[in-house]
Amino acid sequence: MPDCIFCKIVSKEIPASIIYENDKVVAFKDINPVAPVHILIVPKQHISSVLEIEESDTDVIHHIFMICKKLAKDLGITENGFRIVNNCGHDGGQTVDHIHFHVLGGRTLTWPPG
Ligand code: AMP
Ligand code: ZN
Numbered sequence: 001m002p003d004c005i006f007c008k009i010v011s012k013e014i015p016a017s018i019i020y021e022n023d024k025v026v027a028f029k030d031i032n033p034v035a036p037v038h039i040l041i042v043p044k045q046h047i048s049s050v051l052e053i054e055e056s057d058t059d060v061i062h063h064i065f066m067i068c069k070k071l072a073k074d075l076g077i078t079e080n081g082f083r084i085v086n087n088c089g090h091d092g093g094q095t096v097d098h099i100h101f102h103v104l105g106g107r108t109l110t111w112p113p114g
Pocket of ligand 2: 098
Protein backbone atom coordinates (compact mmCIF):
# COMPACT_ATOMS: atom_id res chain seq x y z
CA MET A 1 0.00 0.00 0.00
CA PRO A 2 1.67 3.26 -1.09
CA ASP A 3 2.34 5.74 1.71
CA CYS A 4 1.86 3.12 4.42
CA ILE A 5 4.77 3.41 6.84
CA PHE A 6 4.50 -0.19 8.01
CA CYS A 7 4.36 -1.52 4.43
CA LYS A 8 7.58 0.44 3.90
CA ILE A 9 9.13 -1.22 6.96
CA VAL A 10 8.02 -4.62 5.60
CA SER A 11 9.61 -3.86 2.21
CA LYS A 12 12.73 -2.34 3.88
CA GLU A 13 12.14 1.00 2.18
CA ILE A 14 12.55 2.58 5.60
CA PRO A 15 14.66 1.18 8.43
CA ALA A 16 13.36 -0.32 11.64
CA SER A 17 14.84 -2.36 14.48
CA ILE A 18 13.49 -5.67 13.20
CA ILE A 19 13.78 -8.41 15.79
CA TYR A 20 11.94 -11.17 13.95
CA GLU A 21 10.69 -11.84 10.44
CA ASN A 22 9.23 -14.75 8.49
CA ASP A 23 7.12 -15.12 5.36
CA LYS A 24 3.97 -13.83 7.07
CA VAL A 25 4.97 -11.25 9.69
CA VAL A 26 7.56 -8.71 10.79
CA ALA A 27 8.23 -7.71 14.40
CA PHE A 28 10.18 -4.57 15.24
CA LYS A 29 10.87 -2.28 18.19
CA ASP A 30 8.43 0.59 18.63
CA ILE A 31 10.19 3.87 17.83
CA ASN A 32 8.60 5.47 20.89
CA PRO A 33 8.62 2.75 23.55
CA VAL A 34 6.31 3.13 26.53
CA ALA A 35 7.64 0.10 28.40
CA PRO A 36 11.05 -1.61 28.70
CA VAL A 37 9.80 -4.14 26.13
CA HIS A 38 7.66 -2.58 23.42
CA ILE A 39 7.52 -4.29 20.08
CA LEU A 40 5.06 -4.23 17.20
CA ILE A 41 4.03 -7.27 15.20
CA VAL A 42 2.53 -6.66 11.76
CA PRO A 43 1.37 -8.90 8.94
CA LYS A 44 3.37 -8.45 5.74
CA GLN A 45 0.12 -8.04 3.85
CA HIS A 46 -1.62 -4.70 4.27
CA ILE A 47 -4.71 -4.97 6.46
CA SER A 48 -5.85 -1.54 7.63
CA SER A 49 -7.38 -2.49 10.97
CA VAL A 50 -9.34 -5.14 12.82
CA LEU A 51 -12.37 -3.91 10.89
CA GLU A 52 -10.78 -5.06 7.63
CA ILE A 53 -9.94 -8.62 8.71
CA GLU A 54 -11.52 -11.20 6.38
CA GLU A 55 -12.13 -14.93 6.92
CA SER A 56 -9.21 -15.53 4.56
CA ASP A 57 -6.93 -13.70 7.01
CA THR A 58 -7.63 -16.19 9.81
CA ASP A 59 -4.30 -17.97 9.40
CA VAL A 60 -2.17 -14.84 9.54
CA ILE A 61 -4.05 -13.40 12.53
CA HIS A 62 -3.68 -16.69 14.38
CA HIS A 63 -0.02 -16.75 13.42
CA ILE A 64 0.50 -13.26 14.84
CA PHE A 65 -0.62 -14.47 18.26
CA MET A 66 1.72 -17.45 18.05
CA ILE A 67 4.58 -15.04 17.28
CA CYS A 68 3.47 -12.78 20.17
CA LYS A 69 3.86 -15.79 22.45
CA LYS A 70 7.21 -16.79 20.98
CA LEU A 71 8.67 -13.29 21.22
CA ALA A 72 7.32 -12.74 24.72
CA LYS A 73 9.16 -15.91 25.75
CA ASP A 74 12.32 -14.91 23.86
CA LEU A 75 12.25 -11.46 25.47
CA GLY A 76 11.84 -12.89 28.97
CA ILE A 77 8.52 -11.29 29.90
CA THR A 78 6.29 -14.35 30.28
CA GLU A 79 7.08 -14.99 33.94
CA ASN A 80 5.94 -11.57 35.14
CA GLY A 81 3.30 -11.08 32.47
CA PHE A 82 2.79 -8.80 29.53
CA ARG A 83 0.11 -7.14 27.44
CA ILE A 84 -0.92 -7.42 23.79
CA VAL A 85 -2.67 -4.28 22.50
CA ASN A 86 -4.46 -3.52 19.29
CA ASN A 87 -5.80 -0.01 18.79
CA CYS A 88 -8.59 0.45 16.26
CA GLY A 89 -9.76 3.74 14.82
CA HIS A 90 -9.66 7.26 16.18
CA ASP A 91 -11.09 6.66 19.62
CA GLY A 92 -9.04 3.49 19.95
CA GLY A 93 -5.87 5.51 19.45
CA GLN A 94 -4.83 3.98 16.13
CA THR A 95 -2.25 6.23 14.46
CA VAL A 96 -0.93 3.87 11.76
CA ASP A 97 -3.51 2.31 9.43
CA HIS A 98 -1.75 -1.03 9.00
CA ILE A 99 -2.96 -3.51 11.60
CA HIS A 100 -0.39 -4.04 14.34
CA PHE A 101 -0.21 -5.64 17.73
CA HIS A 102 1.81 -4.04 20.50
CA VAL A 103 3.58 -6.41 22.91
CA LEU A 104 4.34 -4.55 26.12
CA GLY A 105 6.21 -5.78 29.16
CA GLY A 106 9.09 -5.34 31.54
CA ARG A 107 7.13 -3.29 34.06
CA THR A 108 3.78 -3.45 35.82
CA LEU A 109 1.22 -1.97 33.44
CA THR A 110 -1.73 -0.02 34.78
CA TRP A 111 -5.41 -0.46 33.95
CA PRO A 112 -7.69 1.07 32.74
CA PRO A 113 -5.92 2.73 29.83
CA GLY A 114 -6.10 6.51 29.59
P1 AMP B 1 -1.00 2.92 17.27
O1 AMP B 1 -1.08 4.24 17.97
O2 AMP B 1 -1.62 1.77 17.99
O3 AMP B 1 -1.45 3.02 15.82
O4 AMP B 1 0.55 2.53 17.25
C1 AMP B 1 1.45 3.00 16.30
C2 AMP B 1 2.81 2.81 16.90
O5 AMP B 1 3.76 2.84 15.86
C3 AMP B 1 3.22 3.89 17.90
O6 AMP B 1 3.48 3.30 19.17
C4 AMP B 1 4.47 4.51 17.27
O7 AMP B 1 5.44 4.86 18.24
C5 AMP B 1 4.93 3.41 16.35
N1 AMP B 1 5.69 3.84 15.18
C6 AMP B 1 5.36 4.81 14.31
N2 AMP B 1 6.30 4.88 13.35
C7 AMP B 1 7.22 3.93 13.62
C8 AMP B 1 8.44 3.52 13.00
N3 AMP B 1 8.89 4.12 11.88
N4 AMP B 1 9.15 2.53 13.55
C9 AMP B 1 8.70 1.93 14.68
N5 AMP B 1 7.57 2.27 15.31
C10 AMP B 1 6.83 3.26 14.80
ZN1 ZN C 1 0.55 -1.21 5.08
